[in-house]
Amino acid sequence: MKNLLTIAGSDSSGGAGVQADLKTFGALQTYGMSVITAVTAQNTQGVTGVENISPEMVKAQMDAVYADIQVHGTKIGMVSSAAIVEAIEEMLIKWRPVNVVLDPVMVSKSNHRLLQPQAEKALFEKLLPLAALVTPNLPEAEVMIGSSIQTLEEMEAAAQRIFRLGPKAVLVKGGHYTGEAVDILYDGNEMRRITCDRIPGKNTHGTGCTLSSAITVYLSRGDSLEQAVRKAKAYVSEGIRQGLSIGGGVGPLHHYHPFYLPF
Numbered sequence: 001m002k003n004l005l006t007i008a009g010s011d012s013s014g015g016a017g018v019q020a021d022l023k024t025f026g027a028l029q030t031y032g033m034s035v036i037t038a039v040t041a042q043n044t045q046g047v048t049g050v051e052n053i054s055p056e057m058v059k060a061q062m063d064a065v066y067a068d069i070q071v072h073g074t075k076i077g078m079v080s081s082a083a084i085v086e087a088i089e090e091m092l093i094k095w096r097p098v099n100v101v102l103d104p105v106m107v108s109k110s111n112h113r114l115l116q117p118q119a120e121k122a123l124f125e126k127l128l129p130l131a132a133l134v135t136p137n138l139p140e141a142e143v144m145i146g147s148s149i150q151t152l153e154e155m156e157a158a159a160q161r162i163f164r165l166g167p168k169a170v171l172v173k174g175g176h177y178t179g180e181a182v183d184i185l186y187d188g189n190e191m192r193r194i195t196c197d198r199i200p201g202k203n204t205h206g207t208g209c210t211l212s213s214a215i216t217v218y219l220s221r222g223d224s225l226e227q228a229v230r231k232a233k234a235y236v237s238e239g240i241r242q243g244l245s246i247g248g249g250v251g252p253l254h255h256y257h258p259f260y261l262p263f
């Protein structure tokens with residue numbers, strides 16, 4: 001059994017954040033644990049409130065988990081504030097966990113800020129260098145490099161520039177692109193285009209959270225980075241295919257595929 005930790009924000013509607021991460025860990029038959037950074041009041045239509053957990057409490061949660069349980073992979077999502085970034089950095093340096101996957105969550109699909117603007121620099125400078133993989137979507141990659149991305153070639157150039165900020169590898173996700181769902185994986189050596197058919201349908205709330213959690217699972221099982229990304233992408237695609245039309249807005253992908261055994 002692999003033990004997986006998510007450090008992320010709570011989504012009251014259960015589609016993204018900690019809830020999506022724990023559902024992914026459970027569906028992929030690992031033991032899931034959570035360090036909550038912020039609580040959001042959120043549904044399929046938007047975010048109506050955010051309350052941060054104190055940096056001291058974030059540190060206490062991380063200490064509690066890492067001191068007691070062997071953690072085979074850690075996924076980091078919404079970190080909300082610069083003070084929380086610093087708390088997480090301090091604990092990562094203290095505990096040196098393996099397989100750290102950073103999803104640099106900045107804005108929700110419903111267009112609500114989940115990272116304070118003044119925390120962007122802290123996230124880039126303090127957490128990127130500690131990550132085995134960072135998984136920006138297109139708008140996040142644009143913020144990281146400070147220019148717009150229109151083509152696959154520009155996605156590849158962005159991956160190279162983000163790599164220079166210190167992570168061991170970069171996955172620029174193409175969910176916001178047109179045509180096939182192409183993600184660019186760059187490890188400082190090889191540039192790969194990882195492509196899946198674009199699944200029609202609007203229920204994509206939580207795709208980024210789910211992808212980074214599933215990658216963390218597969219890395220913890222010893223898969224190569226490329227294999228882990230390919231398997232996680234297949235899991236997300238099936239989840240979108242079975243997406244749930246609940247609520248009045250963007251519904252969540254589905255995590256329990258009783259007739260579909262991922263890998």
Ligand SMILES: Nc1ncnc2c1ncn2[C@@H]1O[C@H](COP(=O)(O)OP(=O)(O)O)[C@@H](O)[C@H]1O
Pocket residue numbers: 136137138173174175176181182183196197198199200201204206207208209211233236237240
């Ligand atoms: N309609 C879709 N069909 C298939 N894959 C998708 C679709 N939308 C997003 N994806 C995939 O889901 C993952 C998350 O991507 P993205 O939506 O860009 O992230 P985020 O949720 O962080 O904005 C990526 O692997 C992306 O290619």
Ligand SMILES: Cc1ncc(COP(=O)(O)O)c(N)n1
Pocket residue numbers: 008009010011016017018040042077078105107108109110114204205206207208209
């Ligand atoms: C607590 C939390 N974390 C992350 C996301 C991003 O997910 P998405 O990009 O699907 O809106 C979210 N909406 N809420």
